[in-house]
Amino acid sequence: MPIVVRDVTYSYSKGTSLENQVLNNLTFKVDEGKFTAILGDTGAGKSTLLRLVVGLLKPDNGTVLIDGFDAGHRSVKGTIGVLFQNPEKQLFSKTCYEDIAFGPLNLGFEKEDVHQKVLTASAIVGFEQKNLETSPFKLSGGEKKKLALAGVLAMEPKYLILDEPTTGLDYCGKKGLLSNLGLIHSKGTTIIMITHQLTELLSLAQDVLYLKDGTIDFHGSVQEFIEFPSSNKPPITHFMSKLNEHGLQVNQNLYTVNEAFSEIKSYVHKRMKDHV
Amino acid sequence: MSNMFFSYFPGKSLIHELDPRTKLLALFLFSILVFASQTLEQFLFVFICFLFIAFISKTKPRVYWYSLKPLLVFFLLIFIMQLLFTDGNEIISFINTSITYEGLYLGLTVISRFVFLILFATVLTSTTRPSMITNGIERILRPLPLKYLGISSHELATMMSLSIRFIPELFENAKEIKDAQVSRGMDPSRSFLKSISSISIPLVSNSLNYVEELVIAMENRCFQGQERTNLYELKMDKSDWISLLILCSLLISYLYFT
Amino acid sequence: MFIQIKNVYFQYSKGNPVIKGIDLEIERGEFVAIIGKNGCGKSTLSKLLNGLLIPTSGHILIDGLNTASPSNLLAIRKKASIVFQNPITQFVRTTVEEDIAFGPENLNVPTDEISQLVNNSLEFTSMSEFRYREPKTLSGGQMQRTAIAGVMAMEPECIIFDEVTSMLDQKGKCEIFAYINKLKKIGKTIIYVTHRIEEVLDADRFVHLDNGIIDFIGTPTDFFKLDDLDQMGIEVPEIVQLYSMLYNEGIIKQSLEITDISRLEENLCQLLSEM
Numbered sequence: 001m002p003i004v005v006r007d008v009t010y011s012y013s014k015g016t017s018l019e020n021q022v023l024n025n026l027t028f029k030v031d032e033g034k035f036t037a038i039l040g041d042t043g044a045g046k047s048t049l050l051r052l053v054v055g056l057l058k059p060d061n062g063t064v065l066i067d068g069f070d071a072g073h074r075s076v077k078g079t080i081g082v083l084f085q086n087p088e089k090q091l092f093s094k095t096c097y098e099d100i101a102f103g104p105l106n107l108g109f110e111k112e113d114v115h116q117k118v119l120t121a122s123a124i125v126g127f128e129q130k131n132l133e134t135s136p137f138k139l140s141g142g143e144k145k146k147l148a149l150a151g152v153l154a155m156e157p158k159y160l161i162l163d164e165p166t167t168g169l170d171y172c173g174k175k176g177l178l179s180n181l182g183l184i185h186s187k188g189t190t191i192i193m194i195t196h197q198l199t200e201l202l203s204l205a206q207d208v209l210y211l212k213d214g215t216i217d218f219h220g221s222v223q224e225f226i227e228f229p230s231s232n233k234p235p236i237t238h239f240m241s242k243l244n245e246h247g248l249q250v251n252q253n254l255y256t257v258n259e260a261f262s263e264i265k266s267y268v269h270k271r272m273k274d275h276v
Numbered sequence: 277m278s279n280m281f282f283s284y285f286p287g288k289s290l291i292h293e294l295d296p297r298t299k300l301l302a303l304f305l306f307s308i309l310v311f312a313s314q315t316l317e318q319f320l321f322v323f324i325c326f327l328f329i330a331f332i333s334k335t336k337p338r339v340y341w342y343s344l345k346p347l348l349v350f351f352l353l354i355f356i357m358q359l360l361f362t363d364g365n366e367i368i369s370f371i372n373t374s375i376t377y378e379g380l381y382l383g384l385t386v387i388s389r390f391v392f393l394i395l396f397a398t399v400l401t402s403t404t405r406p407s408m409i410t411n412g413i414e415r416i417l418r419p420l421p422l423k424y425l426g427i428s429s430h431e432l433a434t435m436m437s438l439s440i441r442f443i444p445e446l447f448e449n450a451k452e453i454k455d456a457q458v459s460r461g462m463d464p465s466r467s468f469l470k471s472i473s474s475i476s477i478p479l480v481s482n483s484l485n486y487v488e489e490l491v492i493a494m495e496n497r498c499f500q501g502q503e504r505t506n507l508y509e510l511k512m513d514k515s516d517w518i519s520l521l522i523l524c525s526l527l528i529s530y531l532y533f534t
Numbered sequence: 535m536f537i538q539i540k541n542v543y544f545q546y547s548k549g550n551p552v553i554k555g556i557d558l559e560i561e562r563g564e565f566v567a568i569i570g571k572n573g574c575g576k577s578t579l580s581k582l583l584n585g586l587l588i589p590t591s592g593h594i595l596i597d598g599l600n601t602a603s604p605s606n607l608l609a610i611r612k613k614a615s616i617v618f619q620n621p622i623t624q625f626v627r628t629t630v631e632e633d634i635a636f637g638p639e640n641l642n643v644p645t646d647e648i649s650q651l652v653n654n655s656l657e658f659t660s661m662s663e664f665r666y667r668e669p670k671t672l673s674g675g676q677m678q679r680t681a682i683a684g685v686m687a688m689e690p691e692c693i694i695f696d697e698v699t700s701m702l703d704q705k706g707k708c709e710i711f712a713y714i715n716k717l718k719k720i721g722k723t724i725i726y727v728t729h730r731i732e733e734v735l736d737a738d739r740f741v742h743l744d745n746g747i748i749d750f751i752g753t754p755t756d757f758f759k760l761d762d763l764d765q766m767g768i769e770v771p772e773i774v775q776l777y778s779m780l781y782n783e784g785i786i787k788q789s790l791e792i793t794d795i796s797r798l799e800e801n802l803c804q805l806l807s808e809m
Contacts, residue, residue: 092477107461167700261779
């Protein structure tokens with residue numbers, strides 16, 4: 001069973017002069033095994049939506065169902081793993097090992113199983129084994145993020161939800177994280193990733209859900225999103241449509257540098273031949 | 277997400293317009309009023325005063341509820357203590373202890389005292405920008421010879437304003453950590469003590485980072501507390517003096533007649 | 535020369551140097567981008583520039599004033615001021631206007647002049663309508679604009695931006711760039727520290743920092759001619775990548791200046807359609 005969000009409405013500070021509706025009648029479904037990117041500007045309601053799906057907030061109206069159960073229900077404990085924004089501020093154990101083991105221990109696994117899960121999870125994210133016994137507060141920002149992700153992965157969640165995990169990472173850190181996510185997804189985990197940079201997810205995500213002012217502006221496949229008229233075009237797509245405006249008949253719906261390069265190359269070659 | 281506990285709510289009312297010093301003094305006078313009250317009839321009078329102030333401040337009822345809500349457990353505890361451990365005329369008795377009429381009365385008055393203090397404080401905080409409160413306190417403290425203690429009233433005011441700025445961030449971070457723990461399978465109601473210790477450790481570490489960055493940001497903007505100017509020089513208006521006059525005469529006659 | 539950095543070393547703890555011998559001079563009105571991956575020492579360098587950190591050896595002069603002398607510090611920080619990465623921890627006060635007033639208050643500016651400075655800064659950053667707002671009700675972009683306004687109110691000649699956009703969304707980033715451009719136009723010296731070079735293509739000079747040493751100083755166009763950018767951990771903007779591929783393949787024969795993405799796009803379109 002998938003994640004089903006039906007007619008969900010939510011507002012903050014109800015009944016005061018600061019009342020603020022952030023989600024308005026939201027309905028969508030995320031199928032198992034999919035990698036979905038949730039896009040939208042800050043304030044579009046992305047983080048609120050995440051908290052509703054995890055069951056930390058209750059919707060004012062409507063329902064959020066995980067595998068047929070209400071979000072936050074005892075039976076779905078452990079099936080959803082979340083990496084919130086600023087995970088580096090949410091580490092809490094004395095050692096990195098304890099921090100990763102926290103989830104599986106809460107779920108009632110045996111000591112040996114937990115040990116195995118900690119090792120597996122830290123291996124997936126590339127967290128150095130020798131650091132497992134140090135304090136999480138001594139790590140660098142990038143390492144802290146890896147640790148937080150390992151803590152979530154150790155629960156072996158069926159659904160993995162991430163809230164802007166690449167914020168603050170440099171190019172190498174970002175590349176490493178994204179390739180890990182690709183790996184986790186290929187093993188069958190359903191992934192929902194909140195981001196405001198579509199470009200970094202184009203090669204990974206299958207579906208895009210675009211939130212605007214608390215409502216869904218678009219929900220469909222990545223290819224459909226590229227063709228969808230919106231201001232939020234990836235740079236390469238934007239450039240290809242610009243070429244078209246200049247009279248070059250090239251395929252507009254491309255989004256990687258390599259695709260664009262071969263398209264332009266073959267177009268130019270064809271033109272040269274026509275000239276001759 | 278946002279914490280509504282003692283928050284400021286912008287608005288237009290006579291109370292919003294008053295000088296923060298007037299409101300701070302008024303809070304002080306109302307506290308005397310609350311502490312001088314003993315009987316439920318007197319608290320009824322305090323309640324009428326509060327209703328009047330609340331009415332002209334145009335603050336919504338829910339705002340007061342936000343301030344009271346986090347303290348309900350505390351009130352209940354005090355009430356039960358008074359109820360169980362006061363001697364007098366029995367109403368019902370248990371194996372070892374008995375609930376008395378006096379206990380009930382005392383419980384109600386003690387709680388009323390706390391509730392009214394919080395309600396009046398909420399009027400101040402919901403109608404006054406936090407920065408104006410610290411500004412007001414700084415001006416009230418300025419004549420005191422604080423420099424013999426090695427601090428200036430400016431430093432004290434800066435410290436206060438930073439704390440006011442810092443506390444909601446602490447709440448937010450504590451909530452973030454708790455959310456992360458709950459989402460990793462922890463049941464906060466079952467392991468209450470454990471969750472408190474596991475929240476406080478990262479909270480201290482994160483706060484230290486926060487303070488470090490804040491100090492650098494302040495130095496970057498040339499912070500010094502010895503002699504400085506202020507964006508706002510406070511001014512007491514006619515309405516401020518009139519309000520204080522009315523309040524003082526009310527309090528004096530109240531103390532005189534009770 | 536406005537800023538002179540002479541053979542500067544710096545370490546937080548003994549035996550662990552973060553800055554390992556840097557020489558750099560920056561002129562008035564210049565726009566310099568300091569780039570490099572996380573942990574290369576670029577944030578440390580920016581804090582050295584206005585005396586928030588003091589070099590372990592070597593020295594830094596700001597308009598002739600040595601940062602190592604404590605009596606110079608206020609004057610130096612009034613000349614060169616930093617906008618930091620984290621919008622929340624640099625918000626000192628509880629409302630926007632009070633936060634902007636913090637600098638001038640410290641510099642003992644009289645009350646009526648402070649409100650003039652605050653008004654000007656609010657106007658410059660288009661934050662006037664938010665002047666009474668509290669930080670938690672602002673977006674990241676608005677908070678960083680407040681930080682810029684707070685620095686502007688001290689009327690510095692040079693503003694140092696230290697990874698100011700890394701915690702912002704796309705909209706917030708665009709907001710900030712608009713004001714940095716505006717600052718450039720009124721002649722401020724700008725030093726922009728970042729690991730995302732697509733943000734600083736219009737800089738006069740790139741300074742690339744690797745492991746505490748400068749290994750490249752030059753124009754952005756020259757920088758993109760380096761061939762090991764990917765290994766250096768540099769994310770090259772996709773349009774620039776496409777241009778380099780087309781250039782190397784010989785499809786485009788002209789060498790283009792890289793100062794601005796949309797201008798590069800325009801030039802590419804022109805060249806390709808003339809073929």
